[in-house]
Structure formats: C-alpha cells, structure tokens
Amino acid sequence: MLLYLISKLYPNKIHIIQLDNRPAHQNLSLSIPDQIILLFQLSYCPEVIPILKSSAILKTLQK
Numbered sequence: 001m002l003l004y005l006i007s008k009l010y011p012n013k014i015h016i017i018q019l020d021n022r023p024a025h026q027n028l029s030l031s032i033p034d035q036i037i038l039l040f041q042l043s044y045c046p047e048v049i050p051i052l053k054s055s056a057i058l059k060t061l062q063k
Contacts, residue, residue: 001031003017003032003033003036004033006033006035006036007033007034007035007036010035011035013035014035014037015035015036015037016037016039017036017037017038017039018039018040018041019038019039019041020040020041021040021041021042021043
C-alpha cells in the first residue's frame with residue numbers, strides 16, 4: 001500500500017495528505033500508518049482548488 005511505502009521511505013517525517021470528501025476517500029477500514037495524517041478538505045474550498053480560485057478572480061474582474 002502506498003501509505004506504508006511513504007512511511008517506510010521517510011520514517012522520521014510526518015506526512016499530511018489532503019483529500020476531498022469523495023466517498024472513495026472515506027474508507028473506514030483503511031489502515032493508516034502513524035506518520036500519516038489524512039486531512040479532509042471542506043466540500044467547497046476555492047482556496048485550495050486552483051481552478052476555483054482562478055474562476056473567482058475572473059468573476060471579480062468581470063464586474
């Protein structure tokens with residue numbers, strides 16, 4: 001599994017992986033190593049989704 005590979009390659013680091021709230025990313029039976037933190041973003045979060053941020057800038061410029 002990729003998460004265990006990452007934790008073995010970098011055992012002395014904490015890894016934060018940002019995920020959206022898709023059902024596929026919310027598997028409750030997933031085993032996560034201690035060095036991995038899963039951070040779930042909000043449903044609508046233009047600050048972290050570049051295409052949404054750029055569309056917000058374009059809308060502002062159109063006014």
